Structures are given as C-alpha cells and as structure tokens.
Amino acid sequence: MTALLEVTGLSAGYxxxxxxxxxxxxxxxxxxxxxxxxxGAGKSTLLKTVFALTSRLEGTVRFNGRDIAGLKTSELVPAGISCVPQTRNVFATLTVAENLDIGTYASPPQDKRALRDRVLSLFPDLAAKLNQPAGELSGGQRQMVAMGRALMSAPKLLLLDEPTAGLSPAYLEKIFDLLLDIRDSGVTILMVEQNARQALHIADTGHVLVSGRNYVSDTGRVLLANDDVRRSFLGGRAA
Incomplete structure (x- = not known):
C-alpha cells in the first residue's frame, strides 16, 4: 500500500x-x-510538527511524495492536510453553518454546496443544527463540527488530536464509528488518542511513542495482542 505520509528521522520541540x-x-x-x-511521550508534538505548528530540528516529512517540511500551515491545507486540535476547535459564537464555511477559506472548493452536503452526510446530527451557535452544542456535537469544518477543505489527510477527550461514552463510540466512515470515504486519518484500546480496535496501524522516541509500530490487532503494550498502555487486560 502506498505511503501518503512519511516521517523520517524527525526531531522537533520548543x-x-x-x-x-x-x-x-x-x-x-x-x-x-x-x-x-x-x-509526555511527544504524541501531540509529533502531530503538530507534521502540521508545521512546532519547530522541526531534524528529519524529513513527505506528503503524497512531496517534501513538506519547509511549508507553512497555511500552505499545508491547500496541499491536502487538515488538522483538528484537542481544544478550542470551534468558533463558539458562530453557527454550525458558519463554522463549516470557515473550513473552505484556505482551500476553496469548486462546489461548496455539494461538499457541505457530503460532509453533512457523514454528520447527520448537524443537519438540523446549522443555524445554532456551535457553543450551544454538546461536547460530542462540537467535535463533529470541528471535524466537519476540517473536511470542508477536502483533505487527503486528517490529523486529529484526542478526538474523544472529555466525551460521554455514548459520543465516544459515535466518534469512533464516524472515524471509520471518514476513512471509508477516502480520507486518511492520523490521530493521537487517549482511549488506546478502543482506538486500536479501529486502527489499521498503531505507533507507540515512549520518551519522545519510537517504541513499537504494528497493526492495531497485533498491538492489542502484544503483552508489553497491553501491560504498559492498555491496563493489562487481554485483548
């Protein structure tokens, strides 16, 4: 399978x-x-470095065969990368429709209405709330708005930082189901996630970092069955 994103020898920090x-x-x-x-393992730092939000010290980042290590964040969105941060990821005083519209500013689509319809097909909960301020929504619904806005630039790669943080169990499961739908729509996903066991159940691959370095990478299924990973990161229970 072709690598869309390749990170090699990457060192970064503040x-x-x-x-x-x-x-x-x-x-x-x-x-x-x-x-x-x-x-403290550097998970979010890695994600932010790919999106040019932290200082790269060494190494290369290639996206779709192109070296993007020197590009600015504003150049990465039209190149095909979108990012949803963990916090402050919606414009609370703006409506859901206005939040989605902002997602088109950096990379205007040819047919914004058709793209919004496709995004709303992934997030049907939002269709009836387009005129409601995003700040009035539940945490899970706000996360959907943030993800929907990121998809309004029609990215090839979606970066997500803790997409289920602070959500109720019901919305946690819903977000994981939506991630599968987004993947199946043709968008590649790279995410940092604190709910490790659930994440590995839907992940094609997992990458474990310890103290800012690679620890182990494998398929989600193999990592769930890995005794060391299970004891250290999954609470020690059997997969």
Missing part, C-alpha cells in the same frame, strides 16, 4: 529543545493510524 527525536513513521493511503503512548 525553543530548540527536542521533545521528539529520530521519529520514523509511515501512514498509508486510506488508513487510520493512531499514535499512542504515556503522557
């Missing part, structure tokens, strides 16, 4: 101090890849 070092990672087209690890 103020010249590395948080991640010599990271190697590949994400194939049309797959869900999840980044796991303990707090």
């Amino acid at each position: 103020g010249g101090v590395p948080v991640i070092e010599e990271i190697d990672l590949a994400v194939a087209e049309r797959e869900i890849a999840v980044i796991l690890g303990p707090n």
